[in-house]
Amino acid sequence: xxxxxTILAAALLGQAPLHDSQYxxxxxxxxxxxxxxxxxxxxxxxxxxxxxxxxxxGNFRNAVIDRDLERFIRAGSPAxxxxxxxxxxxxxxxxxxxxNMNAFDNATVKTGDAVRGRALMDGKGACxxxxxxxxxxxxxxxxxxxxxxxxxxxxxxxxxVDPNSQMMPINRPVRIVKKDGTIINGRRLNEDTYTVxxxxxxxxxxxxQKADVRELTISTTSPMxxxxxxxxxxxxxxxxxYLLSLKGQQP
Amino acid sequence: MTGNRRALAVCLVCLxxxxxxxxxxxxxxxxxxxxxxxxxxxxMYSGNYSSTRYSPLNxxxxxxxKNLKLQWVYQSPVAGDWETSPLVVDGIMYITQRLNxxxxxxxxxxxxxxxxxxxxxxxxxVCCRANNRGLAIxxxxxxxxxLDAQLxxxxxxTGHQLWKSEVASTKSGYSITLxxxxxxxxxxxxxxxxxxxxxxxxxxxxxxxxxxxxRFYTIPAPGEPGSETWQRCPPDSKGFCDPDAWKxxxxxxxxxxxxxxxxxxxxxxVGNVGPDYNGAQRPGDNLYTDSxxxxxxxxGKLKWHYQFTPHDVxxxxxxxxxxxxxxxxxxxxxxxxxxxxxxxxxxIDRATGRFLVGKPFVKVNWMSGFDERGRPKQTPQADGQATxxxxxxxxxxxxxxxxxRANLFYISAWEDYGSIYSPAPSEYKTGTNFTGGGxxxxxxxxxxxxxxxxxxxxxxxxxGHGAILALxxxxxxxxxxxxxxxxxxxxxxxxASDLLFAGGREGYFQALNARTGELLWKTQLGAAIxxxxxxxxxxxxxxxxxxxxxxxxxxGVDE
Numbered sequence: 001x002x003x004x005x006t007i008l009a010a011a012l013l014g015q016a017p018l019h020d021s022q023y024x025x026x027x028x029x030x031x032x033x034x035x036x037x038x039x040x041x042x043x044x045x046x047x048x049x050x051x052x053x054x055x056x057x058g059n060f061r062n063a064v065i066d067r068d069l070e071r072f073i074r075a076g077s078p079a080x081x082x083x084x085x086x087x088x089x090x091x092x093x094x095x096x097x098x099x100n101m102n103a104f105d106n107a108t109v110k111t112g113d114a115v116r117g118r119a120l121m122d123g124k125g126a127c128x129x130x131x132x133x134x135x136x137x138x139x140x141x142x143x144x145x146x147x148x149x150x151x152x153x154x155x156x157x158x159x160x161v162d163p164n165s166q167m168m169p170i171n172r173p174v175r176i177v178k179k180d181g182t183i184i185n186g187r188r189l190n191e192d193t194y195t196v197x198x199x200x201x202x203x204x205x206x207x208x209q210k211a212d213v214r215e216l217t218i219s220t221t222s223p224m225x226x227x228x229x230x231x232x233x234x235x236x237x238x239x240x241x242y243l244l245s246l247k248g249q250q251p
Numbered sequence: 252m253t254g255n256r257r258a259l260a261v262c263l264v265c266l267x268x269x270x271x272x273x274x275x276x277x278x279x280x281x282x283x284x285x286x287x288x289x290x291x292x293x294x295m296y297s298g299n300y301s302s303t304r305y306s307p308l309n310x311x312x313x314x315x316x317k318n319l320k321l322q323w324v325y326q327s328p329v330a331g332d333w334e335t336s337p338l339v340v341d342g343i344m345y346i347t348q349r350l351n352x353x354x355x356x357x358x359x360x361x362x363x364x365x366x367x368x369x370x371x372x373x374x375x376x377v378c379c380r381a382n383n384r385g386l387a388i389x390x391x392x393x394x395x396x397x398l399d400a401q402l403x404x405x406x407x408x409t410g411h412q413l414w415k416s417e418v419a420s421t422k423s424g425y426s427i428t429l430x431x432x433x434x435x436x437x438x439x440x441x442x443x444x445x446x447x448x449x450x451x452x453x454x455x456x457x458x459x460x461x462x463x464x465x466r467f468y469t470i471p472a473p474g475e476p477g478s479e480t481w482q483r484c485p486p487d488s489k490g491f492c493d494p495d496a497w498k499x500x501x502x503x504x505x506x507x508x509x510x511x512x513x514x515x516x517x518x519x520x521v522g523n524v525g526p527d528y529n530g531a532q533r534p535g536d537n538l539y540t541d542s543x544x545x546x547x548x549x550x551g552k553l554k555w556h557y558q559f560t561p562h563d564v565x566x567x568x569x570x571x572x573x574x575x576x577x578x579x580x581x582x583x584x585x586x587x588x589x590x591x592x593x594x595x596x597x598x599i600d601r602a603t604g605r606f607l608v609g610k611p612f613v614k615v616n617w618m619s620g621f622d623e624r625g626r627p628k629q630t631p632q633a634d635g636q637a638t639x640x641x642x643x644x645x646x647x648x649x650x651x652x653x654x655x656r657a658n659l660f661y662i663s664a665w666e667d668y669g670s671i672y673s674p675a676p677s678e679y680k681t682g683t684n685f686t687g688g689g690x691x692x693x694x695x696x697x698x699x700x701x702x703x704x705x706x707x708x709x710x711x712x713x714x715g716h717g718a719i720l721a722l723x724x725x726x727x728x729x730x731x732x733x734x735x736x737x738x739x740x741x742x743x744x745x746x747a748s749d750l751l752f753a754g755g756r757e758g759y760f761q762a763l764n765a766r767t768g769e770l771l772w773k774t775q776l777g778a779a780i781x782x783x784x785x786x787x788x789x790x791x792x793x794x795x796x797x798x799x800x801x802x803x804x805x806x807g808v809d810e
Contacts, residue, residue: 037683041378041446045689050380052705076373079331080349080381083373155696166696169713190707192757193735194773218712 023096031097034090042081047101056101057149059247066095102152109153110237117242120235125227127239133246139203140187141224142171146248156243160236163224173223174198176208177215184208188218278340278388280435284512290747291788293339296385296430297650298785300510301575304652306786309748310793311808316750316762316772318808322794323361325354325803332704332781333798334382336430336650336742338393339787344796345407346803347383347430351397353405359789361805365410371399376682377426378446384506384782385430387438389458394438396427402440402456416461418442424449424682430507434517434548437464441504445522445568448499448685453508453519453544455551465551469502469521469539476553480561482535491676496533499679501525502540506648509573510548511585514602517548518573518587526687527566529674536561541569543587545604555604557625560593564631564674565617566642566690567593574653574660575601580725588724590651590662592644593617595627596727610727612720613645613666637693641670641715643738650742650783652751653724657766660724661751663739668715669693704756704779708737717755719743721768731768742783744795752795754780760797760804776804 035043039055047055063069070091076083086094121127130141137144147156151166159166174196176184186200196216197207210216227236278294286292286299290307297304311319327333327348337346344358351371355364371377377398387394392413393405399421404413418440419425424447432439437455445451451469456462471477481500484492503522510517524533524540541560544553560567569591579586579598586607589597594615598608606625616639618627632638649663675688694714717739721730739755746752751765760780761773778800786795796805 036689037680037685039684040689041684041686042380045691078329078350082375082377082381085374168696168709169694169711170707170709172711188711191711191736192708193737193755193759 023100027093027096028100029097030089031093031095034086034094035097035101038084039094054150055098057146058099058102059149066099069095069098102149109157109240110233111153111241111244112234112237112239114238114241114245116235117238117240120231120239121242124235125231125239130224139199140201142168142187144243144246146246148244148246149248151243153240153244157236157240159224160231160239161226161228163222163226164220167220167222167224173219173221175215175217175219176206176213178208179212179214277390280389280433283389283433290786291339292341293337293785293787295338295387295432296336296507297509297572297783300512301577301653302507302509302572303574303655304572304650304742304744304783304785305654306744306746308746308786308788308793310788310791311746311750311786311795312748313750313764313771315808319762319772319774319795319806320809321774322359322805322807324805325356325361327801327803330801332380332382332779333801334384334782335798336385336782337785337796337803338386338388339785340388340407342789343407344787345386345388345393347385347395349383350381351383351395353386353393353395353410355407355410358787358794358805359792361803367405367410367412369395369397369403369412371397371401372421375399375421375426376424376444376447377421377428378443381426382428384428387431387433389433389438392458394431394433394458396429396431396440398426398428400425400427400442402427402431402438402461404438404458404461414461416456416463418454419444419449419452422682423447428505432507432510432517433458434510437548439508439517439548441469441508441519443503443505443522445501445503445505445525446527446684446686447682448501448525448679449503450498450500451502451504451522451540453504453546453551455548467544467546467551467553469504469542469544470497470500471538472497477538477556480536480538481533484534491529491532491678492534493532493679496537499525499685500533500537500540501527503568504570505568506570506572509575509587511575511601515548516545516554516601518543518545518575518601520568520570520573520589522568522570523560523563523566526677526685528564528672528689529677529687530562530564531674532676532687534562537563541567541593543569543573543589543599543604545601557597557599557604557606559589559591559595559597559627561626561629563593565593565638565670565672567591567644568647569593570648571646572650574651576653576655576660576724579607586724588651588653588660590646590660590664590722592640592647593627594640594645596660596662596722597625598724598727608725608727611645612662612722612727612729613664613668614639615645635671637669637671639669640665641668641692642672642690643668643670647740649740652743652745652783654745654749654751654765656747657721657745657749658724659721659730659765661743661745661753661765662720662722663741663743663753663755664718664720665715665738666718666734667712668738704740704781706758706778708757712736719751719753719763719768721765733763733768733770739780741780744784744786746786752784752786752797754784754797754799756780758799760784760799776800776802778802
């Protein structure tokens with residue numbers, strides 16, 4: 001199913017397929033055991049143990065096709081990753097796993113038709129009034145152009161029916177009252193000890209010194225509605241198929 | 252003493268002073284012992300044998316710290332987290348840069364004298380971003396451990412290699428990431444590799460030849476004292492129990508120890524037991540993992556030990572820098588103060604190993620108190636429930652500091668941070684990961700990003716935050732707290748003018764009032780600060796330096 005989805009995604013986005021082979025379940029599970037023995041110490045169970053590297057996305061800057069990935073793993077990186085002398089079966093396994101790390105809970109999720117899903121997002125779901133994909137939609141809610149790489153199928157499905165449960169903490173809505181009385185409502189983009197960065201309801205970027213802020217309220221309630229009652233199960237499956245196809249722009 | 256004899260004695264002192272002036276640049280063992288007497292220099296990883304990371308310099312003060320200006324920057328060519336802490340010797344700075352280069356710089360301009368390049372073996376096996384944390388010096392010789400577990404001596408004037416000794420086999424998962432410690436005529440190192448099923452050890456090498464002088468295994472062999480804590484597998488054991496668990500029991504050593512010249516004891520923190528999380532396959536307390544060991548510096552013989560986390564299943568490495576405090580809390584006892592990864596602050600009599608204080612400094616739920624001998628009463632959490640602190644710990648390898656002026660002990664801490672542990676059987680295979688399952692962050696959203704050191708703090712308040720804590724070493728009570736939004740891996744420097752310097756993942760480098768925690772100055776350096784700042788003086792000018800991202804920044808107050 002995964003490979004089928006990928007090809008579908010490629011077709012939808014008018015691009016060549018990202019993956020140059022299909023991955024068997026056996027390879028993926030063999031790869032998972034290799035990952036647990038050789039990679040997890042640095043890359044972590046979630047694949048994001050190294051800053052700036054997210055293995056779960058299945059997409060890599062320096063390794064577009066599997067042969068690149070193989071070369072990278074064999075050579076190592078001057079930034080500290082050692083070279084790994086894997087045999088062919090091990091290499092096939094680890095690549096299969098890396099390309100599918102994010103798909104761990106696919107089996108529990110029903111996906112439908114991505115083309116219908118796209119139409120639902122534009123129309124009945126009114127998703128694009130807040131979200132953005134590629135060059136269309138609003139920037140108020142998180143950009144979904146690469147959501148199929150960033151989230152698992154299970155997480156996306158739960159997000160559609162129970163948005164609060166899946167809202168990444170960084171994306172929490174903020175309400176700011178500045179010392180001069182100005183009120184700004186928006187979504188958090190980043191925060192540190194002294195400052196906070198947000199995008200407001202009018203798609204404006206703000207970076208504020210906390211010293212200039214009278215009130216900073218961070219909500220754990222997502223502004224996104226649940227689609228549990230407004231979309232049918234089949235429609236949710238369609239939307240899910242479309243979301244999973246969104247892998248961003250490939251080089 | 253007659254007048255003449257007194258004059259002679261004074262003259263001898265003059266001669267000695269002259270002699271030490273003439274051998275300017277020669278770092279003797281005496282100079283290392285008396286490092287606090289030459290505050291212009293930074294002669295070892297933590298600044299002195301007591302590992303206080305406290306500088307007696309006081310030119311930069313709470314009043315003028317706001318005038319700190321960038322003096323120079325050195326940029327390393329290799330990306331990645333840079334954890335080195337420099338040495339400064341009479342105006343020359345020595346740093347390691349990833350992977351295993353050594354660079355000698357003019358400490359006032361940043362211009363380079365020489366670079367020694369070493370390429371560790373391609374088939375090296377080393378965990379956790381493959382770091383080197385710094386150097387040791389004696390005479391005109393620098394010492395560096397390498398990622399492929401070699402110990403190298405380098406001429407401090409030319410950057411040429413003098414000797415190289417293999418400490419352990421990198422193919423079996425051994426590495427060296429710490430800065431060595433020189434004691435008298437020996438250079439002492441320990442080995443990393445706790446995630447690869449090593450059998451850890453601390454070893455001393457002759458400074459002139461590189462020949463091994465002694466070795467202390469952190470995991471005793473059968474029959475040796477402590478081996479009784481590696482218990483036999485129960486006959487009815489249903490799970491995966493390993494009768495040879497001690498052979499790959501971990502106990503790595505990856506931060507520099509301390510030294511008490513009067514007792515001639517050297518103190519080292521020992522890493523976690525392997526496999527990290529699956530305790531069932533290694534029954535017993537698993538000595539000397541998660542312990543402090545006091546070793547005779549001449550022989551490596553164990554004088555005493557104290558185990559912080561018996562039978563650890565949380566990855567609570569106890570490798571933290573042992574900070575030595577004299578005349579503790581107004582008493583005549585000389586102690587080690589220790590903020591442990593397991594979330595507790597400890598005070599231990601450093602002559603005997605006696606437990607004096609144990610007190611949580613962050614939320615702790617893996618234990619609920621101590622018995623009279625300092626053994627924790629462990630309270631394992633139910634499956635799927637979070638353990639506090641999480642596996643990165645309440646603190647970790649971030650250098651603490653102790654200011655004798657303020658009599659406060661300072662640590663970088665992670666607050667409100669927990670992990671959910673999932674142990675799993677892990678069969679040992681040479682050179683492969685041997686963790687026995689893995690933890691995940693307690694977070695508001697399953698699958699939320701982990702502990703990345705990226706410029707965007709994606710895990711936020713939902714998974715914890717950082718803080719600098721000032722603790723009363725007498726009681727472990729918190730005196731003040733400086734709270735950060737992101738967590739911190741930065742070490743701490745204090746000075747004789749009651750300043751505290753520290754950074755964090757957010758990339759700010761900040762100066763606080765060491766007595767109150769008040770923020771006095773900050774600057775944004777652009778990337779996570781992952782090592783301890785140092786201070787030094789050249790001519791009449793005091794400098795403070797810190798590494799952020801791939802750059803080393805040096806600050807001073809312009810006249």
